[in-house]
Amino acid sequence: MRLVAMAWRNIFRQKRRTLVALSALIVGLCGLVIFQGYIGTMMKGFRDSIIMSGIGHIQVAGGEGYFEDGEFDPYAYAMRDSDQRIAAIAKEPGVQAAFPSTGFTSIAGIGDKSATLLVKGYPIDRMWFEPKSATGSSNDRPTGRFTLGKLKAGAQLAPGDRDRIVLGETAARILGAKVGDVITLMAVLPEGGLNGRDFTVAAIYASAGKDKMFAFTDYDSAVDFTGIAGAPVIHVLAKDIGSTDSIAAGLPKGASYRKWPQLATFFVQVNTMFSGFLAVIRAIILLITLFVLGNTMNRIVFERMREWGTLRALGTTKRDLLVLLVLEGSFLGLVGAALGIALGFALSALINLGPGLPFALAGQGAIFIKLHPDFSSLWINLVPAVLVAGIASYFPGRRAVALTPSECLRQL
Amino acid sequence: MALISVRNVEKQYALGKTKAPALFGVDLEVADGERLCLMGPSGSGKSTLLNIIGCIDQASSGEVTIDGERTGTLSDAKLSSFRNRTMGFIFQSFNLVPVLSVFENVEYPLLLQKLPSKERRERVLELLAKVGLSDFAKRSPENLSGGQRQRVAIARALVGKPRLVIADEPTAALDHATGTSIMKLMVEMNESEGATLVFSTHDPAVSTYAKRVVRMMDGRIVADEVTA
Numbered sequence: 001m002r003l004v005a006m007a008w009r010n011i012f013r014q015k016r017r018t019l020v021a022l023s024a025l026i027v028g029l030c031g032l033v034i035f036q037g038y039i040g041t042m043m044k045g046f047r048d049s050i051i052m053s054g055i056g057h058i059q060v061a062g063g064e065g066y067f068e069d070g071e072f073d074p075y076a077y078a079m080r081d082s083d084q085r086i087a088a089i090a091k092e093p094g095v096q097a098a099f100p101s102t103g104f105t106s107i108a109g110i111g112d113k114s115a116t117l118l119v120k121g122y123p124i125d126r127m128w129f130e131p132k133s134a135t136g137s138s139n140d141r142p143t144g145r146f147t148l149g150k151l152k153a154g155a156q157l158a159p160g161d162r163d164r165i166v167l168g169e170t171a172a173r174i175l176g177a178k179v180g181d182v183i184t185l186m187a188v189l190p191e192g193g194l195n196g197r198d199f200t201v202a203a204i205y206a207s208a209g210k211d212k213m214f215a216f217t218d219y220d221s222a223v224d225f226t227g228i229a230g231a232p233v234i235h236v237l238a239k240d241i242g243s244t245d246s247i248a249a250g251l252p253k254g255a256s257y258r259k260w261p262q263l264a265t266f267f268v269q270v271n272t273m274f275s276g277f278l279a280v281i282r283a284i285i286l287l288i289t290l291f292v293l294g295n296t297m298n299r300i301v302f303e304r305m306r307e308w309g310t311l312r313a314l315g316t317t318k319r320d321l322l323v324l325l326v327l328e329g330s331f332l333g334l335v336g337a338a339l340g341i342a343l344g345f346a347l348s349a350l351i352n353l354g355p356g357l358p359f360a361l362a363g364q365g366a367i368f369i370k371l372h373p374d375f376s377s378l379w380i381n382l383v384p385a386v387l388v389a390g391i392a393s394y395f396p397g398r399r400a401v402a403l404t405p406s407e408c409l410r411q412l
Numbered sequence: 413m414a415l416i417s418v419r420n421v422e423k424q425y426a427l428g429k430t431k432a433p434a435l436f437g438v439d440l441e442v443a444d445g446e447r448l449c450l451m452g453p454s455g456s457g458k459s460t461l462l463n464i465i466g467c468i469d470q471a472s473s474g475e476v477t478i479d480g481e482r483t484g485t486l487s488d489a490k491l492s493s494f495r496n497r498t499m500g501f502i503f504q505s506f507n508l509v510p511v512l513s514v515f516e517n518v519e520y521p522l523l524l525q526k527l528p529s530k531e532r533r534e535r536v537l538e539l540l541a542k543v544g545l546s547d548f549a550k551r552s553p554e555n556l557s558g559g560q561r562q563r564v565a566i567a568r569a570l571v572g573k574p575r576l577v578i579a580d581e582p583t584a585a586l587d588h589a590t591g592t593s594i595m596k597l598m599v600e601m602n603e604s605e606g607a608t609l610v611f612s613t614h615d616p617a618v619s620t621y622a623k624r625v626v627r628m629m630d631g632r633i634v635a636d637e638v639t640a
Binding site for chain 2: 002006009010013306307309310311312313314315316317318319404405406407409
């Protein structure tokens, strides 16, 4: 215990030097905490956007194959009892909403132009397009509805609308379609026959994704057009994202389902990339700390050589002396990391008093986002800093214990 | 049997590729309870001999036996424990640990002996009373005078009830009056605690506090006189 107390008190012997030695760690970790808060908020918004862009927290399908090629062959996975399944899922605790979707591949024609179009049908009260004037902030979005794109022309589908579509901008350009135009859709039915029907263009949407050759219509019109009773997929929205696992666990045994991390693979990839990016920054900070603290501990070891000689003469073993030095280094790391993290949290709170930090959205200007530093990442920043500081003091410590007590005492 | 037995001890310091001899075939025996002074000019080898007797340095050759233990054969851990239990050290520049209070400095050797807290406290307070520093227990060594610091060092050297106390030029950093009081205290402690005292000095006045004076010159013992 006395070694611990001595190591702790030693770090306050030369406060200015301690502060200088720790400055890299303090500034680095402070910046890292702010950056983590920024990335964390951004990724949370990104995650929620992706989940609400037509995926949902869980998808329950009519077969495992749906998740491979179901979008192109939805008839094969239609669940005849989808209404009953939806009713059962909606009663599960943690479920905000459960609703069906369907889709079909069609040939769209208008005048002398035609294009292949993938049409998706959602209940009208579960789909939404951002208005032209939207800021991109998640606060503007209605809850419990998928945001499928941003309107470029026209208006949202309204309750009771039938045989109306919202057309992707690329499809609209290829077809030369405008709001109010009537497009003829033709699709091969499951039985092999060909069905055709006119759909009115209610709106044209833009999307940053690859779904510009999509069109959206209401679920009932899609079912009516294809003649397939039952949805190939049910989307489940959780009240909060943390309920996803418990909801999935409550699904009937043998149900084919996917949770959002399995469906939002792009988000997972981006998140992994940012995690790797943060790890690299953390590694650089720790490397700088290793060199700066290693240098400081070298000086400390040299300056206090007589003290080490005295402690050894009094009966302290080489091992205990090394422990004392490593403890001192580790305490330096602990204090530096704690100060850096605390400063990071304090600055984040200060930034949040204002509008937040800017984040540029493609084509939408900058929005300001609040920082949410992650308390669960405290250990990820703290523990490596303490370990690195301990390692930084180990090698100078080895030099001290390699000398005999009298050699230490002879140092000026 | 002698408490200290030094037989044909030689010591060379490595200076780059060359070796600088410091001791040449030194033989010395010190009986239990003796008060011995190593005298000689700077560079005569008295500190080197003290360091070897105190097991804080190794002889290049020869044999050193302290309290029946051949110290050259002990591992670091055993030697550290042996020093802690058998010896007390008083240094020229006091060498107190600045981050420990007076009480904690004196207590340190007892912590290494793993004595119970109550026993440690009683022993430390007893020693601080003997050196006249009871009221200074909570102070930092940095707030003490040179004489007071050396008194703390004496208390630290004796707190573990060692068989042998080694003092290397204990008065060299003190003024004459303080040095005299420190030597008187050391003699008093030698008599009351019964520990063998071996100290070095180049000051003839300080050597008068010893019962036996061993004179050194150029790494050799040149005279060995019983003075009282």
